[in-house]
Amino acid sequence: MKPLVIVWRVTGRCNLSCAFCAYDRTQNISRRHTDESLVRQFAELAASLSRPVLLSWLGGEPLLWPALTQLTRDLRQRHGFAISTTTNGTTLHREDVRQHLIEHYAELTISLDGPAPLHDALRGQSGLFKQIQHAVKQIAGRGPRLRINTVLMRHTIAHFPALCREVARWGIDEITCNQLGGIERPEFYPANRLLPEQVSTLSTQWPALHPRPAASPRPTTASTSAPSPPPRRSPTCRTSLPNAVSQPAPPLARTATAPKCAQSSSRSEKALP
Numbered sequence: 001m002k003p004l005v006i007v008w009r010v011t012g013r014c015n016l017s018c019a020f021c022a023y024d025r026t027q028n029i030s031r032r033h034t035d036e037s038l039v040r041q042f043a044e045l046a047a048s049l050s051r052p053v054l055l056s057w058l059g060g061e062p063l064l065w066p067a068l069t070q071l072t073r074d075l076r077q078r079h080g081f082a083i084s085t086t087t088n089g090t091t092l093h094r095e096d097v098r099q100h101l102i103e104h105y106a107e108l109t110i111s112l113d114g115p116a117p118l119h120d121a122l123r124g125q126s127g128l129f130k131q132i133q134h135a136v137k138q139i140a141g142r143g144p145r146l147r148i149n150t151v152l153m154r155h156t157i158a159h160f161p162a163l164c165r166e167v168a169r170w171g172i173d174e175i176t177c178n179q180l181g182g183i184e185r186p187e188f189y190p191a192n193r194l195l196p197e198q199v200s201t202l203s204t205q206w207p208a209l210h211p212r213p214a215a216s217p218r219p220t221t222a223s224t225s226a227p228s229p230p231p232r233r234s235p236t237c238r239t240s241l242p243n244a245v246s247q248p249a250p251p252l253a254r255t256a257t258a259p260k261c262a263q264s265s266s267r268s269e270k271a272l273p
């Protein structure tokens with residue numbers, strides 16, 4: 001039976017300043033955490049439905065919410081829910097955080113938008129790319145299904161194929177991407193939105209990014225061409241780009257309205273308002 005996917009935005013707080021996002025720490029918006037008791041009540045209701053549940057935490061940056069660790073443990077133990085989250089990776093340098101994710105999470109999505117200088121500049125924190133790289137290598141194969149999600153923009157999309165190959169070598173399981181939307185930060189959008197020709201170019205590159213048999217077990221690449229025994233787990237690529245090709249500008253409403261760190265899973269996308 002397919003799981004019931006519940007996506008819960010647990011906090012409006014974030015410690016990064018991504019210029020394309022409404023939750024940018026420099027923005028003057030509400031930063032409240034969710035009401036923990038509401039989550040617990042809703043979990044009781046979901047558990048009574050007698051079907052598997054995947055509970056996905058979103059933010060802001062969900063791992064900044066102090067209540068999340070114990071809440072996750074409790075819901076796992078009491079209801080057996082599968083837990084997922086999307087993170088900007090800023091707390092993954094901590095061993096206790098990584099261990100908690102390994103023990104309790106079924107899925108972990110980490111935002112990564114391009115090579116190190118670009119990603120760090122876009123997210124407003126130097127060294128973040130390296131930090132994520134180290135953390136992924138520590139977590140890969142030890143627990144949660146690992147996913148990288150990339151927001152494609154005019155100045156980053158050309159790097160996406162190389163980024164896919166890079167993160168595949170780290171041991172991630174899946175790569176997803178979505179194009180920059182213009183609702184949250186309209187001032188950022190015009191100079192950074194994808195151009196139709198860029199979408200078309202990536203679409204032609206797309207087949208080569210899908211997993212192919214690799215010569216050795218992980219770490220491996222998403223586009224290795226040698227037809228040898230398959231890796232233990234091959235990364236897969238998912239995207240909304242085929243739709244974008246047929247409707248290049250403006251981007252799809254769904255991708256335009258969803259927060260950048262909240263759109264990493266196709267299941268999550270469907271669950272978002």
Ligand code: SF4
Nearest residue numbers: 014018021024088261
């Ligand atoms: S994109 Fe993610 S990390 Fe960046 S400000 Fe928004 S919520 Fe924070």
